């Protein structure tokens with residue numbers, strides 16, 4: 001049982017759940033074309049491929065995880081699982097998820113492959129240990145589940161799918177860089193040049209503010225281009241602007257404890273935005289049926 005718990009920990013359940021949520025709600029924004037079979041295939045494909053990618057990431061990062069307070073208690077640094085056990089587990093899960101994605105359509109499989117390439121090859125193996133802006137390309141992995149959900153219901157990868165993925169990517173700087181400010185010493189110890197380590201806290205917060213400003217612009221663009229309506233705008237814009245405002249206020253603080261609060265405040269935003277997309281489409285579909 002302890003081993004099963006360790007294997008589950010390799011999949012980062014909380015992160016995987018929220019990533020799955022973005023995929024499901026991206027899928028449901030095409031309410032007129034959903035099918036139970038496709039929805040089940042999407043959920044299975046995302047759970048398997050996201051968990052697999054995350055387990056591969058943990059197996060490949062066991063060395064730096066053992067150097068960081070936040071991650072040193074994980075199964076592989078603690079020797080409860082070996083890196084090769086973690087890698088094989090991740091590869092099997094991922095390939096299973098990719099196979100299921102092909103049951104839906106080729107575009108979902110493309111999004112799954114984008115997630116793997118971005119998370120493992122661009123971020124984990126190449127950029128994270130070398131480049132302070134690693135999460136920009138690593139962020140494509142974060143947007144991949146939303147792209148997969150849209151592709152599963154629309155049958156294509158188009159501008160709307162790309163903008164929905166971009167929405168996640170522009171939230172990621174607030175998500176990870178507030179964590180990185182809080183754990184700055186950890187990343188320094190492990191030699192990981194996260195933005196706060198390389199350019200300091202103030203520069204990092206200003207970059208987060210720029211990303212949240214772009215996120216606001218993308219939300220407005222999706223409204224102007226009639227991809228989503230007023231319901232989406234009034235449910236997501238205020239929360240985005242609130243996090244933007246609190247980030248500007250945090251510029252005068254820059255404390256570690258303040259960073260932890262900002263990280264916790266950032267987490268729900270991406271869920272709120274994708275639920276807003278779903279509710280907007282639900283209301284639009286209901287009104288058009290009257």
Ligand code: HEM
Nearest residue numbers: 014015018019022070135138139142143168172176179270
């Ligand atoms: C480049 C992309 C990303 C990176 C580098 C990243 C990194 C991290 C890190 C370092 C943590 C803290 C883990 C810990 O507590 O030890 C975390 C937690 C988490 N991440 Fe991400 N993440 C990324 C993308 C995402 C995306 C796209 C989502 C959801 C859509 C997400 C959802 C979560 C959640 C829900 C948690 C747990 C929060 C908690 O424990 O309170 N992450 N992530």
Ligand SMILES: CC(C)=CCC/C(C)=C/CC/C(C)=C/COP(=O)(O)OP(=O)(O)O
Nearest residue numbers: 049050053112115116123138141142144145
């Ligand atoms: C469809 C598909 C396969 C999508 C992949 C989605 C996915 C796993 C996104 C997470 C992105 C990511 C780079 C996390 C690594 O965090 P980290 O290594 O910096 O975190 P840590 O320090 O806590 O290990």
